[in-house]
Amino acid sequence: MGTVSIREVAARAGVSPGTISNVLNRPERVAPETRERVMRAIRELGFVRHGSASTLRAGQSRTIGLSVIDIGNPFFTDVAAGVEEAASELGYAVILGNSAGSRDKEERNLLVLAEQRVRGVLITPSDEDPSRLDALRDRGISVVLVDHPAHRPDQCSVAVNDIAGGQMAASHLLSLGARRIGYVTGPRSIRQCVDRRQGAEHAVAAAGLDPEAVIEDVEVPSMTARAGQQAAASLLESGLPDAVFCANDLLAVGFLRALLQAGVRVPRDVALIGYDDIDFAAASAVSLSSVRQPTHRLGRIATELLLDECDHPDTHVHQQVMFQPELVVRESTAGGARPEERESP
Incomplete structure (x- = not known):
C-alpha cells in the first residue's frame, strides 16, 4: 500500500489539512459531522501518519497495543496486568488504550497504535464489526481478540464461556x-x-x-x-x-x-x-x-499468542482459546x- 498524505485525506474529506490534524490530535475541536467525514476518508484511503522516527529507523518495534472497553473495571485492570507481565518477559512494552465502549474513540486509538508501528494489537472490540481490525491486519499488524471469541479460523482469540x-x-x-x-x-x-x-x-x-x-x-x-x-x-x-x-x-x-x-x-x-x-x-x-x-491468565495467553504470531509468522498456528468460568x-x-x-x- 503506498503512502497516503494528509493533503490527500483533506481533499477526499473536503476540509483543510489543519482540520485533519485537529481530528487526529484534538477531536473535541471538530464538529461531529466533520469528524465522521474525515474518519471515513482516513478509512477509505488507508491513511496512517508516521509515529516514532526512531522506531522506523530501528526496523521493527518492540511494542504492542492493548485496547479495552473500560479500564475503570478491575476485570480489565487484571487482564492488563497479565498482558504487561507476559510482554515484559518477552522484551516488549505495552501501549494501553481505553475506548470507553465508543467505536469512534476505539478507532482513534487504533490509528495511534498504527502510527507507532506496534507489532500487534490485543483488543476487546466495542462492537462486532471486523473492518477496522481487518485494516490493521492489512497493514501487517497482528491482532488477537481478548475476552471475545473469534468467528474465523485465521484469527486468534482468548475468551471465557x-x-x-x-x-x-x-x-x-x-x-x-x-x-x-x-x-x-x-x-x-x-x-x-x-x-x-x-x-x-x-x-x-x-x-x-x-x-x-x-x-x-x-x-x-x-x-x-x-x-x-x-x-x-x-x-x-x-x-x-x-x-x-x-x-x-x-x-x-x-x-x-x-x-x-x-x-x-x-x-x-x-x-x-x-x-x-x-x-x-x-x-x-x-x-x-x-x-x-481467569483474568490474569486471559491476558498472558493472549499476549503469548500475539507475540508468537508477530515473531514466528511462518509457523504460527491460530488458536481460539475458550476458558471455562467457575x-x-x-x-x-x-x-x-x-x-x-x-x-x-
Missing part, C-alpha cells in the same frame, strides 16, 4: 428456590451481557420453567457501581424479585449497597450474584457470590431463604 457462566449463576439461584430472577445488564450491544443472559435462559429452561416468566431484565446504560445502584432503586420501587443476577461485579456491588441502605437483608430477602470475581467481591460488606474468570459462593447467596420462608424486613 459466558453462556456457561450465566448458566452457572442462574442454576445456583434456582437451587436456592428463586422463581423470579432479576437480570441487571449493560447495553445489549455488549456481547458478554447477551451471552450471560442466554446462559441464564438455558438454566431456567433446564429446570422446566419459562425463562420469560422467570427472568426480569433491568438494562442500564453502563456497567458501573452507580448503574447498579440505579437498577436497585428501580426494582425497590417496582418490587424485588427472589434473586438478582448482575452481569458484572461492579453492578452487583452498587446493587448490594443500595439494598443494604434500604434495609433489605441479603441473602435472606434477596439472593445476589455477580460476575468476574474482582477483588471487591470478597471484600464487600456482604461478601459477594460471583462467577470467576462459580464462587459467598455470603450474598449462601443460605438464602426460599421465597415462602422470607419475612418482611
Whole structure:
C-alpha cells in the first residue's frame, strides 16, 4: 500500500489539512459531522501518519497495543496486568488504550497504535464489526481478540464461556428456590451481557420453567457501581424479585449497597450474584457470590499468542482459546431463604 498524505485525506474529506490534524490530535475541536467525514476518508484511503522516527529507523518495534472497553473495571485492570507481565518477559512494552465502549474513540486509538508501528494489537472490540481490525491486519499488524471469541479460523482469540457462566449463576439461584430472577445488564450491544443472559435462559429452561416468566431484565446504560445502584432503586420501587443476577461485579456491588441502605437483608430477602470475581467481591460488606474468570491468565495467553504470531509468522498456528468460568459462593447467596420462608424486613 503506498503512502497516503494528509493533503490527500483533506481533499477526499473536503476540509483543510489543519482540520485533519485537529481530528487526529484534538477531536473535541471538530464538529461531529466533520469528524465522521474525515474518519471515513482516513478509512477509505488507508491513511496512517508516521509515529516514532526512531522506531522506523530501528526496523521493527518492540511494542504492542492493548485496547479495552473500560479500564475503570478491575476485570480489565487484571487482564492488563497479565498482558504487561507476559510482554515484559518477552522484551516488549505495552501501549494501553481505553475506548470507553465508543467505536469512534476505539478507532482513534487504533490509528495511534498504527502510527507507532506496534507489532500487534490485543483488543476487546466495542462492537462486532471486523473492518477496522481487518485494516490493521492489512497493514501487517497482528491482532488477537481478548475476552471475545473469534468467528474465523485465521484469527486468534482468548475468551471465557459466558453462556456457561450465566448458566452457572442462574442454576445456583434456582437451587436456592428463586422463581423470579432479576437480570441487571449493560447495553445489549455488549456481547458478554447477551451471552450471560442466554446462559441464564438455558438454566431456567433446564429446570422446566419459562425463562420469560422467570427472568426480569433491568438494562442500564453502563456497567458501573452507580448503574447498579440505579437498577436497585428501580426494582425497590417496582418490587424485588427472589434473586438478582448482575452481569458484572461492579453492578452487583452498587446493587448490594443500595439494598443494604434500604434495609433489605441479603441473602435472606434477596439472593445476589455477580460476575468476574474482582477483588471487591470478597471484600464487600456482604461478601459477594460471583462467577470467576481467569483474568490474569486471559491476558498472558493472549499476549503469548500475539507475540508468537508477530515473531514466528511462518509457523504460527491460530488458536481460539475458550476458558471455562467457575462459580464462587459467598455470603450474598449462601443460605438464602426460599421465597415462602422470607419475612418482611
